Amino acid sequence: QVQLVQSGAEVKKPGSSVKVSCKPSGGTFSNYAINWVRQAPGQGLEWMGGIIPIMDSTNYAQKFQGRVTITADESTTTAYMELSSLRSEDTAVYYCAKSGGTSWIFDYWGQGSLVTVSS
Amino acid sequence: DIQMTQSPSSLSASVGDRVTITCRASQSIAIFLNWYQQKPGKAPKLLIHTASTLQSGVPSRFSGSGSGTDFTLTISTLQPDDFGTYYCQHSYSTPITFGPGTKVDVK
Numbered sequence: 001q002v003q004l005v006q007s008g009a010e011v012k013k014p015g016s017s018v019k020v021s022c023k024p025s026g027g028t029f030s031n032y033a034i035n036w037v038r039q040a041p042g043q044g045l046e047w048m049g050g051i052i053p054i055m056d057s058t059n060y061a062q063k064f065q066g067r068v069t070i071t072a073d074e075s076t077t078t079a080y081m082e083l084s085s086l087r088s089e090d091t092a093v094y095y096c097a098k099s100g101g102t103s104w105i106f107d108y109w110g111q112g113s114l115v116t117v118s119s
Numbered sequence: 120d121i122q123m124t125q126s127p128s129s130l131s132a133s134v135g136d137r138v139t140i141t142c143r144a145s146q147s148i149a150i151f152l153n154w155y156q157q158k159p160g161k162a163p164k165l166l167i168h169t170a171s172t173l174q175s176g177v178p179s180r181f182s183g184s185g186s187g188t189d190f191t192l193t194i195s196t197l198q199p200d201d202f203g204t205y206y207c208q209h210s211y212s213t214p215i216t217f218g219p220g221t222k223v224d225v226k
Contacts, residue, residue, distance in 0.1 A: 035215075045155075045163065045206055047215040061214040062120075095162055104210035105153055107174065109162035 002026060004034075004096050004110035011116045017084040020113045022096030027077055029053040033099045034079040035106060036070060038092040048094075051079060052101060059102075086117045121145050121209050125218035133226045138194040140221045142207035147187045151211040154183055154192045157220075158203040167192065168210075199225050 003025040012018050022034060035050035049060035053072035060068055064083070072079045083090060094113050097106035122145040132138050142152065150170035155163035165174045167183035170190060180195045194201055202225045207218040 044219050045157075045208070045217040047217070059213050063214075097162075104151075104213070104215050105165065105168045106155070106163070106208075107165050107168075109164075112162055 002098055002108045004098060004108055006094075006096055006110040006113045009114040009116070011118065012086050014087055014117055014119055016086050017082055018086060018115050019080055019082040020094050020096075020115070022079045022081070022110050023077060024079075024098065029072065029074065029077060029079075031101055033101055033104075034070075034072065035097045035099055035104070036068075036081040037095045037097055037106070039095070039112075040089070040092040043092075048081065048083075050099070050104075053079065083115075086115075088117050091115065091117045120214050121148060121211060121216055123207055123209060123216050123218035125205075125207060125221050127221060128219065129222040129224070131224040131226055132197050134197055134199055136197045138197050138201075138223065140192045140205055140207075140223075142185075142190040142192070142218050144188045144190075144209055144211075148209045148211035150186050151209055152183075152185065152190045153208045153210055154181075155206045155208065156201075156203050157206065163206065166205075197223075197225060201225060 007021040033050045033052045036048040051058045051070045069082045096110040098108040124143045152170045154167040157163040171183045204220045204222045
């Protein structure tokens with residue numbers, strides 16, 4: 001059983017950036033991927049992209065290309081999602097979710113991190 | 120991008136009822152289809168992957184079927200704890216997309 005622990009809620013100004021962290025229990029990324037999925041208030045789920053840390057391989061949804069950066073620090077076994085040029089529409093709960101490599105089957109999820117973008 | 124649709128968008132059913140939710144992909148995705156349950160304020164939970172494989176620990180009243188473009192999630196005997204929103208998601212290729220969700224209320 002893998003637990004994913006995310007960083008806390010953030011309030012950001014429009015135009016700024018936010019960086020959310022996700023740390024799996026167990027002390028290793030093994031060979032799986034960490035994905036980021038967001039959910040705006042009252043809305044559905046939206047995949048943003050993912051990283052396979054052991055391969056340092058990333059994959060982004062076109063919608064977020066150029067604005068999102070997903071990284072992983074193997075020394076601290078922590079994955080990060082940074083979203084820049086924030087606007088009010090980016091207000092959402094951001095989840096990290098584990099998948100087995102490129103299976104894109106999200107079997108474990110973090111608790112979610114609320115990011116509020118407001119002036 | 121592969122578009123996912125679901126029907127119905129919401130339903131209300133009684134304990135013990137058989138419930139069926141349908142998901143359709145805009146192109147063939149073979150069996151690369153997964154189902155999640157989400158309760159308010161919580162992260163989604165994987166129920167079924169690759170169309171019909173029950174995730175470990177998920178009650179056997181949940182089942183999935185389908186291939187190609189048309190898929191079904193069935194709850195054979197609805198229980199009070201089955202309320203929530205159910206999402207389908209394809210894992211055929213990136214970008215990964217989810218259906219809009221089906222909200223299930225238990226009467």
